[in-house]
Amino acid sequence: MNSNATSSAENRRLLNVAVVGHTNTGKTSLIRTMLRSTEFGAIEDGAGTTRHVEQATISAGDEPILYLHDTPGLEDSNALYLHLQNISKSSKSLSASAVLAEFVASTPVDDLLEQEAKVIRQVLRSDILLYIIDVREPVLEKYRYELEILSKASKPIIPVFNFIADHQQELTRWREQLAAFNIHTALEFDTVAFTFEAEKRLYQKMQTLVESHYQPLQKLIDYRADVWKQLCLSGAKRVAELIVSVACHRESKNSNLEKVTNALAANRIQEFVRKAEQHCLNDLLSIFNFSEKDVAIQKIPVSNGQWQLDIFAPGIIKAYGLDIGSNAAKGAAAGAGIDLMVGGLSLGAASALGAIAGAGWSTFRRYGKEIKAAVQGTQWLCADENTLQVLYLRQQELLEKLMHRGHAAVHAVEVAASDKGKLPDKWVEIITILRQNPVWQESSVSRNNNKQYQEIEARLVDTLLGGDN
Numbered sequence: 001m002n003s004n005a006t007s008s009a010e011n012r013r014l015l016n017v018a019v020v021g022h023t024n025t026g027k028t029s030l031i032r033t034m035l036r037s038t039e040f041g042a043i044e045d046g047a048g049t050t051r052h053v054e055q056a057t058i059s060a061g062d063e064p065i066l067y068l069h070d071t072p073g074l075e076d077s078n079a080l081y082l083h084l085q086n087i088s089k090s091s092k093s094l095s096a097s098a099v100l101a102e103f104v105a106s107t108p109v110d111d112l113l114e115q116e117a118k119v120i121r122q123v124l125r126s127d128i129l130l131y132i133i134d135v136r137e138p139v140l141e142k143y144r145y146e147l148e149i150l151s152k153a154s155k156p157i158i159p160v161f162n163f164i165a166d167h168q169q170e171l172t173r174w175r176e177q178l179a180a181f182n183i184h185t186a187l188e189f190d191t192v193a194f195t196f197e198a199e200k201r202l203y204q205k206m207q208t209l210v211e212s213h214y215q216p217l218q219k220l221i222d223y224r225a226d227v228w229k230q231l232c233l234s235g236a237k238r239v240a241e242l243i244v245s246v247a248c249h250r251e252s253k254n255s256n257l258e259k260v261t262n263a264l265a266a267n268r269i270q271e272f273v274r275k276a277e278q279h280c281l282n283d284l285l286s287i288f289n290f291s292e293k294d295v296a297i298q299k300i301p302v303s304n305g306q307w308q309l310d311i312f313a314p315g316i317i318k319a320y321g322l323d324i325g326s327n328a329a330k331g332a333a334a335g336a337g338i339d340l341m342v343g344g345l346s347l348g349a350a351s352a353l354g355a356i357a358g359a360g361w362s363t364f365r366r367y368g369k370e371i372k373a374a375v376q377g378t379q380w381l382c383a384d385e386n387t388l389q390v391l392y393l394r395q396q397e398l399l400e401k402l403m404h405r406g407h408a409a410v411h412a413v414e415v416a417a418s419d420k421g422k423l424p425d426k427w428v429e430i431i432t433i434l435r436q437n438p439v440w441q442e443s444s445v446s447r448n449n450n451k452q453y454q455e456i457e458a459r460l461v462d463t464l465l466g467g468d469n
């Protein structure tokens, strides 16, 4: 970067955004979700969790765009309101914002309104206020006082409705009340049930209210949209990779070998599938910046990086609403979740038959027995179709939950059977092709450049994202 660019970046004053509101409404939660980090501040279900103003920087790549200031919750707005009235009565010439400044300057550290003074100090230093509302709360007088006090600072205010999931009626009531206050800019942004759209609208509202920062905010919106798209795509590609690696995986089975040897091969497949799923799960969590630690905190049904409900546990196929009838017999023969592939589908057999087909039908008749023997010798074991379906559906659901999980969420992501799950079109065909291409199990240049492979990957990915990112 040249020195001119550096100094102009330094000279440009960053937008200061104060996050304010009644105590325990989710201010710190909002900041965590906007930062995509569970590390910022402390979140607790109780009043007075945040005691000091704390600053966080939101950047577009390396370029800082704005500061978010977390503030302690307002607790006694009634007392504050009366106090401000007294100040303005005693100094009639003061403007509304000067009254606030006077309050900040004259409030000692150990005063009962010390917390409120910290909030107002930050409000006066900021360009815009996000006023966080817990919509489950009735529209009480204390909130009206808060809004009236904050409006004295003459800064644009964006009310942000939090806790909106399943609270539509309350939300409507809040909207009506704010309209009566002549506030129409409110925004729905549930910090736990996250949607990228809501976040984008928040930045767009800031753009219209603080025009001087329009360009940097646009940069931020574009950057975030791009990152979000890449994030969802990486997640979906990771799941596609899982399906490919499991569908391609095989253990050879020889009909002449002992039952025990074949049972061991079946066990090895099960272990492979479990490990592959576990790997994918960990990668998805890290792609979306949720760590192992958060898994424990957030009670995702995973322990030690493994799903609590084993992929081969009895009942899982049924829980995902899949047909157990067709594969039950095969399962019993080869081990739970394992298919026995015979002859025509294996590469060896297919090429043998291809050679014969070229030689003509008479040759086949002549050597039929030998061919049959050769085909029987190339049996193999692989994960069965139901297992692949459960893998796909369960990762699909996890991905969907992670894409809509705010970093303030503290409740379990319940990844269980749902009727929303969707398999890609031509699923059976996809699996059949993958099984015939065991070399695709690992990523390679030739695989990734293969047209047929690319189509399969695209179909798996498209259904995972479902037009959602």
Ligand SMILES: Nc1nc2c(ncn2[C@@H]2O[C@H](COP(=O)(O)OP(=O)(O)OP(=O)(O)O)[C@@H](O)[C@H]2O)c(=O)[nH]1
Pocket (backbone or CB within 6 Å): 022, 023, 024, 025, 026, 027, 028, 029, 030, 042, 043, 044, 045, 046, 047, 048, 049, 050, 051, 071, 072, 073, 074, 162, 163, 164, 190, 191, 192, 193, 408, 409, 410
């Ligand atoms: N269900 C749900 N819970 C939320 C949401 N936002 C915050 N919470 C929970 O609400 C509680 C308070 O959240 P905080 O972020 O600590 O609230 P705060 O406004 O910073 O609180 P103070 O710092 O004490 O003023 C925590 O238990 C959060 O997990 C939300 O959108 N939905």
Ligand SMILES: [Mg+2]
Pocket (backbone or CB within 6 Å): 027, 028, 029, 041, 042, 043, 049, 050, 070, 071, 072, 073
């Ligand atoms: Mg807080």
